[in-house]
Amino acid sequence: MGTGIDLPLDQVMVGDCLDMLRQLPPASVHAIFADPPYNLQLKGSLVRPEGGRVDGVDDAWDRFDSFPAYDAFTRAWLTECRRVLRKDGTIWVIGAYHNVFRLGTALQDLGYWILNDVVWRKSNPMPNFRGRRFTNAHETMIWASRGPESRYKFNYAAMKSLNDDVQMRSDWLIPLCTGAERLRDEDGKKVHPTQKPEALLHRVILSCTSPGEVVLDPFMGSGTTAAVAKRLGRRFIGIERDETYAAAAQARIDAITPMPESAALSLPAKREQPRVPFGTLVERGLVPAGSRLVDRHRRWKAEVGADGTLRCGKAVGSIHKVGAAVQEAPSCNGWLFWHVEHPNGSLRLLDELRAEIAGS
Amino acid sequence: MGTGIDLPLDQVMVGDCLDMLRQLPPASVHAIFADPPYNLQLKGSLVRPEGGRVDGVDDAWDRFDSFPAYDAFTRAWLTECRRVLRKDGTIWVIGAYHNVFRLGTALQDLGYWILNDVVWRKSNPMPNFRGRRFTNAHETMIWASRGPESRYKFNYAAMKSLNDDVQMRSDWLIPLCTGAERLRDEDGKKVHPTQKPEALLHRVILSCTSPGEVVLDPFMGSGTTAAVAKRLGRRFIGIERDETYAAAAQARIDAITPMPESAALSLPAKREQPRVPFGTLVERGLVPAGSRLVDRHRRWKAEVGADGTLRCGKAVGSIHKVGAAVQEAPSCNGWLFWHVEHPNGSLRLLDELRAEIAGS
DNA sequence: CGTCACAGTGAATCTAAAG
DNA sequence: GCTTTAGATTCACTGTGAC
Numbered sequence: 143m144g145t146g147i148d149l150p151l152d153q154v155m156v157g158d159c160l161d162m163l164r165q166l167p168p169a170s171v172h173a174i175f176a177d178p179p180y181n182l183q184l185k186g187s188l189v190r191p192e193g194g195r196v197d198g199v200d201d202a203w204d205r206f207d208s209f210p211a212y213d214a215f216t217r218a219w220l221t222e223c224r225r226v227l228r229k230d231g232t233i234w235v236i237g238a239y240h241n242v243f244r245l246g247t248a249l250q251d252l253g254y255w256i257l258n259d260v261v262w263r264k265s266n267p268m269p270n271f272r273g274r275r276f277t278n279a280h281e282t283m284i285w286a287s288r289g290p291e292s293r294y295k296f297n298y299a300a301m302k303s304l305n306d307d308v309q310m311r312s313d314w315l316i317p318l319c320t321g322a323e324r325l326r327d328e329d330g331k332k333v334h335p336t337q338k339p340e341a342l343l344h345r346v347i348l349s350c351t352s353p354g355e356v357v358l359d360p361f362m363g364s365g366t367t368a369a370v371a372k373r374l375g376r377r378f379i380g381i382e383r384d385e386t387y388a389a390a391a392q393a394r395i396d397a398i399t400p401m402p403e404s405a406a407l408s409l410p411a412k413r414e415q416p417r418v419p420f421g422t423l424v425e426r427g428l429v430p431a432g433s434r435l436v437d438r439h440r441r442w443k444a445e446v447g448a449d450g451t452l453r454c455g456k457a458v459g460s461i462h463k464v465g466a467a468v469q470e471a472p473s474c475n476g477w478l479f480w481h482v483e484h485p486n487g488s489l490r491l492l493d494e495l496r497a498e499i500a501g502s
Numbered sequence: 503m504g505t506g507i508d509l510p511l512d513q514v515m516v517g518d519c520l521d522m523l524r525q526l527p528p529a530s531v532h533a534i535f536a537d538p539p540y541n542l543q544l545k546g547s548l549v550r551p552e553g554g555r556v557d558g559v560d561d562a563w564d565r566f567d568s569f570p571a572y573d574a575f576t577r578a579w580l581t582e583c584r585r586v587l588r589k590d591g592t593i594w595v596i597g598a599y600h601n602v603f604r605l606g607t608a609l610q611d612l613g614y615w616i617l618n619d620v621v622w623r624k625s626n627p628m629p630n631f632r633g634r635r636f637t638n639a640h641e642t643m644i645w646a647s648r649g650p651e652s653r654y655k656f657n658y659a660a661m662k663s664l665n666d667d668v669q670m671r672s673d674w675l676i677p678l679c680t681g682a683e684r685l686r687d688e689d690g691k692k693v694h695p696t697q698k699p700e701a702l703l704h705r706v707i708l709s710c711t712s713p714g715e716v717v718l719d720p721f722m723g724s725g726t727t728a729a730v731a732k733r734l735g736r737r738f739i740g741i742e743r744d745e746t747y748a749a750a751a752q753a754r755i756d757a758i759t760p761m762p763e764s765a766a767l768s769l770p771a772k773r774e775q776p777r778v779p780f781g782t783l784v785e786r787g788l789v790p791a792g793s794r795l796v797d798r799h800r801r802w803k804a805e806v807g808a809d810g811t812l813r814c815g816k817a818v819g820s821i822h823k824v825g826a827a828v829q830e831a832p833s834c835n836g837w838l839f840w841h842v843e844h845p846n847g848s849l850r851l852l853d854e855l856r857a858e859i860a861g862s
Numbered sequence: 863c864g865t866c867a868c869a870g871t872g873a874a875t876c877t878a879a880a881g
Numbered sequence: 882g883c884t885t886t887a888g889a890t891t892c893a894c895t896g897t898g899a900c
Contacts, residue, residue, distance in 0.1 A: 242619075243609075247603045250604075259640075303781060303811045309636070344785045409811050409818060473888085539873095552891085626893040633876080678872055681895060
């Protein structure tokens with residue numbers, strides 16, 4: 143990694159988010175997950191139909207006097223995060239309708255480039271007791287790169303695998319953090335009011351980091367980000383102001399055993415696999431020089447040159463160039479266009495032949 | 503109603519949104535649905551894997567010079583809308599991640615009170631062709647009252663009955679506007695690039711208005727809001743700058759017959775089939791990454807990857823692919839082949855685990 | 863008339879490595 | 882930095898035409 147010299151890796155920094163962020167070197171973390179205070183502005187307490195009181199979020203850290211005050215706070219920590227984020231890093235920010243629009247606006251104004259907004263659909267949300275609104279059944283995460291030209295990382299194949307081999311969508315159905323996963327104190331009271339489910343962080347961290355990379359959480363709370371990062375073989379930096387939360391998180395993290403690296407590595411995408419030039423197939427006699435390639439419908443035939451070029455009428459060049467030329471298309475992936483014709487008449491795609499010799 | 507004296511009811515006002523809004527009397531409409539330009543900021547063109555080109559939104563009306571320019575425009579029309587909205591009225595605003603955070607921030611800054619953000623989940627979105635992001639499968643609507651103390655209308659019972667007698671949630675699954683509903687010209691070209699589905703407006707209008715009340719759409723486009731309002735026995739006011747759009751909308755509206763009020767409450771609720779990808783079991787810790795699966799006879803063991811892939815010797819891939827590979831069979835249903843082994847030695851079929859979490 | 867194969871399409875901020 | 886080239890990449894649904 144090369145930049146990790148001064149990084150307090152795999153630690154919880156106890157202190158103010160801004161103070162701690164300022165101690166980190168620039169361009170040093172691969173990903174950030176931030177679950178900032180929600181600015182909920184609840185008035186009075188909410189009472190359930192049967193009389194019980196709803197244990198809502200009314201902690202002091204969650205109250206701001208005004209939108210400008212909240213915006214100033216938001217811009218301050220997002221500015222520091224952008225400094226700390228590597229050029230190719232990405233940030234995730236989660237919020238609900240009370241604050242997420244301020245977060246998104248601030249991200250854009252500070253130069254971040256939004257890649258997706260991702261909806262966490264809660265399978266078991268709290269109902270709306272008064273029947274005055276729709277059940278508030280989701281929260282929104284914003285995924286952004288450092289800027290519009292960033293070459294950010296996205297583990298497309300891993301996300302596709304997670305979703306039964308179809309593209310992962312921007313709406314994720316995941317249950318709330320309940321049961322054994324929810325941290326509770328001796329009295330059975332929940333340690334943190336907004337503990338996020340590990341399944342959510344599993345998908346987030348898997349989507350945009352590789353094993354060994356560094357994930358920063360500037361509002362660590364109960365430590366879900368750090369716990370999942372450790373389990374997935376990533377490094378983490380957690381920042382938490384509240385000492386009770388920090389201690390609970392530390393104990394939780396200590397109990398985690400990382401999974402074997404073979405499990406943490408996701409299936410490499412095709413574009414990350416070693417390349418086999420077409421000329422190699424010619425050299426090895428799989429596609430002999432002088433033989434002919436055809437497209438799927440046998441509309442075009444092309445002759446293979448000893449140097450790995452194709453010829454089809456006037457078109458001469460790589461399998462891609464000639465494929466594009468005969469179709470009069472702007473571009474073409476020759477591997478998926480040209481076929482070898484067997485004497486028995488069956489066709490084999492070049493891409494299949496390539497797969498056979500990859501790794502040999 | 504009492505305020506309708508000067509209202510141009512059930513008409514399309516052709517002209518600039520701000521000019522037309524200023525002609526309307528204050529506190530005169532019960533609900534507003536606004537689908538403003540998204541400021542998509544598309545650069546070059548996008549080519550599909552098979553070679554086709556995406557017909558993107560490149561209309562002049564969607565181009566703004568900067569975020570401040572877009573914000574100024576947004577604040578101007580939202581200010582006029584607030585003046586025109588009755589005290590007990592509500593507004594819906596729809597957008598995507600490009601603009602919706604600006605919209606929400608402006609709403610809050612102008613004194614509106616957000617009641618819900620509602621996610622329109624598209625059942626058939628366009629995929630992400632380059633595999634560089636999550637499929638952009640939703641848009642966001644913000645529902646807000648005129649201010650924090652508003653006595654707004656919410657037809658809770660109607661929403662509940664629309665949803666099989668459980669509270670309507672904040673995430674709605676509705677298909678894109680395609681097929682016969684999509685307005686097309688003589689050449690078969692779509693009349694408007696972003697026509698909204700009637701099912702979406704059906705739910706919106708039904709949720710917050712009564713028959714006879716007035717719905718305003720300041721960016722009417724192809725007229726979906728007006729068409730649904732008329733069908734549901736509501737009055738409408740449409741504003742549209744583009745004469746072609748306005749004419750198409752007028753023709754569409756003229757062809758509508760209002761439905762009897764009793765019928766307004768029946769909407770085929772699309773049941774969701776609970777499809778659970780194997781990766782979900784991994785994320786949720788039911789089948790931990792790094793653990794092993796075995797077949798019924800314990801002849802093969804496979805390691806579970808964090809991305810939901812299996813590894814068994816050289817075979818890597820989905821539970822189905824690896825199941826087929828080890829058996830040297832053409833195909834295999836991994837759900838019925840692989841088992842989790844308990845510490846006590848008993849086996850549980852994956853399909854049983856899946857059944858447990860289906861729908862949660 | 864049914865079935866199947868194939869083409870078309872939808873608010874899209876859509877590449878990465880080598881030279 | 883730049884330009885050039887290789888080559889990776891799609892889901893759900895609708896409509897049409899062949900058989």
